[in-house]
Amino acid sequence: MAGMKYARTSDNKAVRVASATLPIIINGDGAYSGAPAKDEDAQYPMSNLYSPERYRVWSTKVGTADTAIKVQLDLAGGANGAGAGGLDVDISSAGFLGLRGHAGTAPPASVAVGSRTRAQGYSSTTYTSRGTLTTLGERDSIVEFTLASARYWEFNISSYNVAGFALGALWLGVLQEFGIFWSADGGATWAEEHNVLLSRTAGGHMSAVTRGDAWAQYTLTFRTIDNTKRATLLSHFGAAQRARPILILDENGVPRQFYVQGGPQFFQVFDGVYGATLNLERMG
Numbered sequence: 001m002a003g004m005k006y007a008r009t010s011d012n013k014a015v016r017v018a019s020a021t022l023p024i025i026i027n028g029d030g031a032y033s034g035a036p037a038k039d040e041d042a043q044y045p046m047s048n049l050y051s052p053e054r055y056r057v058w059s060t061k062v063g064t065a066d067t068a069i070k071v072q073l074d075l076a077g078g079a080n081g082a083g084a085g086g087l088d089v090d091i092s093s094a095g096f097l098g099l100r101g102h103a104g105t106a107p108p109a110s111v112a113v114g115s116r117t118r119a120q121g122y123s124s125t126t127y128t129s130r131g132t133l134t135t136l137g138e139r140d141s142i143v144e145f146t147l148a149s150a151r152y153w154e155f156n157i158s159s160y161n162v163a164g165f166a167l168g169a170l171w172l173g174v175l176q177e178f179g180i181f182w183s184a185d186g187g188a189t190w191a192e193e194h195n196v197l198l199s200r201t202a203g204g205h206m207s208a209v210t211r212g213d214a215w216a217q218y219t220l221t222f223r224t225i226d227n228t229k230r231a232t233l234l235s236h237f238g239a240a241q242r243a244r245p246i247l248i249l250d251e252n253g254v255p256r257q258f259y260v261q262g263g264p265q266f267f268q269v270f271d272g273v274y275g276a277t278l279n280l281e282r283m284g
Helices: 046-050 227-237
Strands: 005-007 069-074 089-097 110-116 128-134 141-150 152-157 165-167 169-173 188-193 196-200 206-210 215-225 246-249 255-260 265-270 273-282
Touching: 069 169, 089 110, 089 128, 089 152, 089 255, 110 141, 128 141, 215 227, 227 273
Parallel strands: none
Antiparallel strands: 005 246, 069 152, 089 141, 089 169, 110 128, 110 152, 188 215, 196 206, 215 273, 246 255, 255 273, 265 273
């Protein structure tokens, strides 16, 4: 791995940013012949997947889920016959962000990812395999593959519990590479917060209640960076990313979503060489 891999919200081609009208969720859309049906709870529809906000979730039906679904996306829009409509989009990774099973059940364990090009046109059934996303029950998971240029993408979730599951966002895109990792000498520190509410009973005894998901505060330290990397930190983790989630892969390739807390901080070592710290909050 060539240093820290990460992605901004704008790098995710599976969500809509600001007033964008792309991508298009194909499920249930009559403009696509044979499009797969939706499995959704009325309060948490599949259209929530357009949002990059992971807590605005899509949920399958609860307790009566379909137990299998092909989630299909059109990244370019327009006519969907062979060779028609919008252009192919470069993608080299796919993933699930903010996944959880309902009622204490396990979420989907594996998802087949496939694609079709503009030249091929839309099909509800036949996709070129790009890899298998293995979730391992984690909130976030990513599969990387050789860069593929395609317009239509499919997440084939072939089996899940009838209790159903919820998902914060899909990921499709090309991960950025910073070129270096955080420094080896204490360069990554974190502290978990378990959201425990402490109180005392009338008799003065301590009582504890867990509220919501655990989260964590991270600090990444880069000891020696040049002006180019300093500019990258400013543009990719600075003011432009306020209130937008950032995806970062750790040294083991495990993805996590974060919010940036206040942007990067710099200190100058000598002319043209800097140190930097990045304060992040890991999302639950």
